[in-house]
Amino acid sequence: MPRWTRVPLLTLLVLIGLLVLALQVGALPVLAAEWAREAPEFDFLAIPLAIGAVGAGVCVQLALVVTGRLVQFVHRGRILDRDALRWVDGLVLCGALATAIVMVTFVTLAVAGTGGPPALSILMLTAIVGGTTVTLLLTVLRALLRQAVALDAELREVV
Numbered sequence: 001m002p003r004w005t006r007v008p009l010l011t012l013l014v015l016i017g018l019l020v021l022a023l024q025v026g027a028l029p030v031l032a033a034e035w036a037r038e039a040p041e042f043d044f045l046a047i048p049l050a051i052g053a054v055g056a057g058v059c060v061q062l063a064l065v066v067t068g069r070l071v072q073f074v075h076r077g078r079i080l081d082r083d084a085l086r087w088v089d090g091l092v093l094c095g096a097l098a099t100a101i102v103m104v105t106f107v108t109l110a111v112a113g114t115g116g117p118p119a120l121s122i123l124m125l126t127a128i129v130g131g132t133t134v135t136l137l138l139t140v141l142r143a144l145l146r147q148a149v150a151l152d153a154e155l156r157e158v159v
Helices: 003-038 040-075 082-112 118-158
Strands: none
Touching: 003 040, 040 082, 082 118
């Protein structure tokens, strides 16, 4: 992988991770407090929802770290190592876990009788569909990588 693509990609991954951290630390507590103030009958949900949002953010941050690690595998020409499969498994797990957290949050709000602002419901539904799609796509790519690793091992035996 050429340096002109690796360095900007790693830089963007770090910036996205810092943005997610800023949202977790700065925006989420403010939004939770504002929602509790606007709908005091649902203020008991503010802390669990904030914890869910932070948990989903941690999943995103871990996925960024794993992606950075996979970029290093590609850069070193080791993407066909069996070790890379474990990192891809981690990426699939992060996607599935983040999607599950958003889904549980969405269902919790529906059961509690509030969806919050309509924009929040639309955002959560979009995150559920997008997260499911990305997780399934990563699962397919993992299967392709597994086949490539097996073919590479077989080729090394022949040569």
